[in-house]
Amino acid sequence: MTRVEAIKPKRRKKQSQIALVWHQYKKSKTAMFGLGVLSVFVLLAVFAGFFASPESVIATNQKARFIPPSWGRGPHIFGTDEYGRDVFARIIYGSRVSLSIGIISTSCAAVIGGLLGAAAAYYGGTFDSIVMRFMDVISSIPQILLAMAVVAALGANMTNLLIALTVSSIATYARLVRSTVLTLVEQDFIEAARACGSSDLRIIVKHIIPNSLSPIICQMAFSSSGMILTAASMSYLGLGIQPPNPEWGSMLASAKTYMWTYPYLITVPGVCIVLAALSITLIGDGIRDAVDPRLKD
Amino acid sequence: MVAKELLRVEDLYVMYKTDMEEVHAVNGISFTIREQETLGLVGETGAGKTSTALAILRLLPDRTGRIPSGNIWFQGKNILEMDHEELRRLRGGDIAMIFQDPMTSLNPVIPVGQQIAEALLLHNEEGLTREQIEDRVDETLELVGIPSSRKNEYPHQFSGGMKQRVVIAIALSCNPRLLIADEPTTALDVTIQAQVLALINELKEKLKTAVLMITHDLGIIAETCDKVAVMYAGEIIEYGTVEDIFEADKHHPYTVGLFGAIPKIHEETDRLEQIEGLMPDPTDLPPGCKFHPRCKHCMPVCREKEPPVFQEGDHLLKCHLFGNSSG
Structure with a gap:
């Protein structure tokens, strides 16, 4: 025992898990770029009230139609649209809608789908068959078609759009989580944990969830950018956020008439959609690499 | 002084039942481990060694594994009758297990x-x-x-x-009072094997733990164990102290075969002796002595009757060759 005391090292400062992940995350330039872009969008969305009042986003002004973008050297950075509304204001109010749709519907789908998939893997048998066949049915319908069907049945508004998007991507999560859990349960370390006296709950919380997290986080990032795109397409098709409320997709839809004469009207929301989707995907990549200890150097 | 009994397995059966077939993995084995004693469980792949270990911890797969009969006594309590909470405390607390593949x-x-x-x-x-x-x-x-x-x-x-x-x-x-080591060195190379075995030996002395050493390597048995049980097709066919197994004159033909298959350092041979044939399919075990299809000394009685246990001191043999002499 003396030997033990002699070489006892000074205790390494215990870093929290989040700090460790952040340390790894910082190393990726693309992931930091994604985070930067997304932060700008989030800040603009949160503090939208400082830049424009909610009324000005909807109120029309016939005297100020089609003012070209000033790019910072005038009152309308991105110009004004066919009703004389400030495009910049509509973009930042629209980002509230787009971002929250992306985040909320992804989280709902991940939680519902994840629970269903995990339960299917855990209980197996008939329950597994019923759940997974139902998921097969859902995933055999194209996502946008399913979302359109839900909106058509329930009516077009924000809540129904969320429901539609959630339902249409539950299947992906259920299948992902089910397969992850099935492979994990077979692993020796799960049996070792059981042999060590861990309860079922502890095994799930300590061993299964942390090990299945990285594919789920990755999938969440990719699908939330997909959600933003689908939400934009739905609005573009007139099934999502209804005009005059601002949303990137519906802005594209109304701008398409003026595509050739006033191209900035279609470029600005288009670029925003691309940037938001891209930045979230990059963040997803970064998180996936950072949470996987096997990729650490 | 004889140490206190720690684990007693009595007439344990383990089977795996699927829709298609029944696998008889362990067929009525009994053994005891006393405190601070090391028992080696040796046998070919598929002899039921791991099933025995899993049964002791009640870790057999829920859907297929069954223990149709038998008792496992640990410090006077029957493991097969323990409830969830008692089991949880047993696993890892009183009995710990080392798995094959680190x-x-x-x-x-x-x-x-x-x-x-x-x-x-x-x-x-x-x-x-x-x-x-x-x-x-x-x-x-x-x-x-x-x-x-x-x-x-x-x-x-x-x-x-x-x-x-x-x-x-x-x-x-x-x-833990008992450590179950399920082929702890199979996945490691020889030098590391020696280190790990030395470590287990050292710790077992230091912590006064009993060990159930599962292996197919007789060298490991010789180095670490006090008692040995040789398993074949889910039965213990020979049981005794290390001296009994390595030095006594009477042996089960299977044990003789196992020793024949080890290369000897001082003899030059072109080919190692092997036991002809394969272990019987555990879904379809032969009647009588389970080893008879491969046995060189097979007699008519072997095909019909299960051999009785022949005892000489602590040395137990399950073979008709010796059954007659003791009656």
Whole structure:
């Protein structure tokens, strides 16, 4: 025992898990770029009230139609649209809608789908068959078609759009989580944990969830950018956020008439959609690499 | 003085039942392990060694594994009648297990120190504080020869032998009464094997733990065990002290065959002797003595009647060759 005391090292400062992940995350330039872009969008969305009042986003002004973008050297950075509304204001109010749709519907789908998939893997048998066949049915319908069907049945508004998007991507999560859990349960370390006296709950919380997290986080990032795109397409098709409320997709839809004469009207929301989707995907990549200890150097 | 009895397995049967077939993995085995004693369970792949170990911890797969009859007594309590909570305390607390493959028996996303702490937390009957547990983790790591400064590293940063040391550290962290080592060195190369065995031997002395050593390597048995049980097709066909198995004149033909298959350092041979044939299919075991299709000394009675147990001191043999002489 003396030997033990002699070489006892000074205790390494215990870093929290989040700090460790952040340390790894910082190393990726693309992931930091994604985070930067997304932060700008989030800040603009949160503090939208400082830049424009909610009324000005909807109120029309016939005297100020089609003012070209000033790019910072005038009152309308991105110009004004066919009703004389400030495009910049509509973009930042629209980002509230787009971002929250992306985040909320992804989280709902991940939680519902994840629970269903995990339960299917855990209980197996008939329950597994019923759940997974139902998921097969859902995933055999194209996502946008399913979302359109839900909106058509329930009516077009924000809540129904969320429901539609959630339902249409539950299947992906259920299948992902089910397969992850099935492979994990077979692993020796799960049996070792059981042999060590861990309860079922502890095994799930300590061993299964942390090990299945990285594919789920990755999938969440990719699908939330997909959600933003689908939400934009739905609005573009007139099934999502209804005009005059601002949303990137519906802005594209109304701008398409003026595509050739006033191209900035279609470029600005288009670029925003691309940037938001891209930045979230990059963040997803970064998180996936950072949470996987096997990729650490 | 004879040490106190720790584990007694009585007439244990294990089978795996699927829609298609019934696999008779373990067929009526009995043995005892006394405190601080090491019992070696040796046999070919598929002889039912691991099934026995899993049955002792009640870890057989829920959907297929069954224990149709038998008793497993541990410190006077029947493991087969324990409830959930008692089992949870038994596993890892009183009986710990080391698995075959250290590469997969550690959780890849948790640092090794935390995995040891986890075992301690689960069986924290003394009410240790966080600090004390951390100290214990350091101590345990040092005990198995890993610098405690490495406790924040992940399993993939360790070599195979080091990982097995971590696995051993986890198993021993709660001072179990019995350690089940299921082929602890199969996945390791020979030099590391020797180190790990020496470590198990040393720790067993230090911590006064009994060991059930499962292996197919007779060399490991000779080095570590006090008693040996030779398993074949789910039965113990020979049982005795290490001296009985390695030095007595009477042996089961299967044990003779096993020894014949080991290369001898002082004799030059072109070919090793082998036991003809394969282990019988556990879904369709032959009648009579289960070894008779491969036995050189097979007699008509072997095909019909299960051999009685022949006893000479502590040495038990299950073979018709000896059954007649003792009556």
